[in-house]
Amino acid sequence: MKEILKNAREKLNMKIREVSQLTEIDQALISKFESGNRKPTKEQIFKLAKVLEIALETLMVAWLKEKILYEIGDDEFALKAMQVAEKEIRYQKTLKKKLFTSLQKVLDEIDDLKSKLDKFREFDSYRIAQALELEYTFESNRIEGNTLTLRETDLVINEGLTVSGKSMREHLEAINHQEAIGYIKHLMEKNSILNEREVLSIHNLILRGIHPDDAGRYRKVQVMIKGSTHLPPQPFIVPKQMEDYFFWYEKNKNSLHPVVLAGEMHERLVTIHPFIDGNGRTSRLVMNLILLSHGYIIANIKGDYDSRMQYYQTLEKAQTTSSKEDFLLFIAQIEKESLERYLNIIGQ
Known part of the structure; x- marks a missing residue:
């Protein structure tokens, strides 16, 4: 070479x-x-x-x-190992091709649904958006272990009530997440560039009043993710990896399908795990900021056991094997389901 x-x-x-x-x-x-x-x-x-x-x-x-x-090198088993490896690579390429075909099929279906939605934007309703955003706050927090029900989340956010038996943190998580949704909608309306300042601002909203010293700041300690084999990078590497993160976005933002771009930015951010807490919520908000900015709707990953496990498993596979197709397909299917439901709500 x-x-x-x-x-x-x-x-x-x-x-x-x-x-x-x-x-x-x-x-x-x-x-x-x-x-x-x-x-x-x-x-x-x-x-x-x-x-x-x-x-x-x-x-x-x-x-x-x-x-x-x-x-x-010239190990005596080298040639045999390479022959076995060649068979495995060919097999993996076949699987990858099938998976990419499945992903492209879902992306085509998403674009058809979006084209249909674009014709009926006049049926958009503030109350419908408010209800769906409330559901998103409920589900995103539920993924992270928040025990507020959908009704209780509504009472906390829209009625300003305190729910007996629920912690102050759970109340703040609901309020903060709803405000963070408002913030990404504001960024979308301003056509703001996604950069470090905006991601730190989103995270600051998520942890406000919960971890005030860490809100909007990169972690200074090593962390482990409970239940995952993925080990996030050492804290001194985080600033450089975040710099690369935004470089990758600028390089690819105009060439990838928006749903793939959104999924990639989600996976890349949560893999770096730049914050002491709130990485999942922040990553999902960044993903949905990208989707909203391209005219799609919020992809709401459910917090029930089966959905959460599929979410975590595909994410961990992307983090530990560099095979992202399953995760991107999962995100695409969530967006497709969200579009189908929205069109059904507005009667189209």
Whole structure:
């Protein structure tokens, strides 16, 4: 691979310094790539291929070849292991193709439903929106263990009442989440750019009065997710990962289907787990901000046992295997069901 990089750069009459500026990769690292003393990351491969005008497939194949050789060397079982691996990769690709076909089918159905909804926007009602947003607050909090019923959530939010036997935290979770919905609708109406400030503001609303010292701030300690094998990154890595998170959004926001974009931003944020608490609610609000901004409606994941387990299982699979198709399909199905229900409510 080192020859490919060096030959491509020289063919373009570019200095290492110029490649460094265009790829935002340290000049010393590029020198090490060309000498074979250092291997680029997958993300760096994408940048180098683009700047040096190398076919991505050519560079990726060379990169993967060296990675495989480094890992297995000339071990006596290497060839047999590679044959077994090839069969497994082919099998996984077949499964992935089937899953992507299923996802595309649901996305097409969603777009049909949205087209239908767009024709009947005049039937939108403040009271219908209010009721659905109340349900969203109830379900999103229920996923996280809040025990307020839908009726009790209504009394707390809209009547200002205190429910006997329920904790102050549960009351604040209901009030805060409803205000956070109002905030993302405000961002949508202003056509605001999704950035770090807005995500921190959403989180600040979620934890206001519950964890005032942590509201709207990245965590400073390592955390574990109860019931999950996924271990979030160390706290000192979080700011950089969040920077990459928003970079990824800017890079992909105009090329992905909005439902896929929303699902990706949900999964990526909750995987980083940047906050001490409130990561799930914040991630779902970011997801729904994206959906609302593209003319879709709130995707309301239910908090009952079966829905919650499917949500957690597909999410953990995405976090631990980098296979996101199940999770994205789950989110797409939730959005489809939400659209179908909304159209049914307005009589269409």
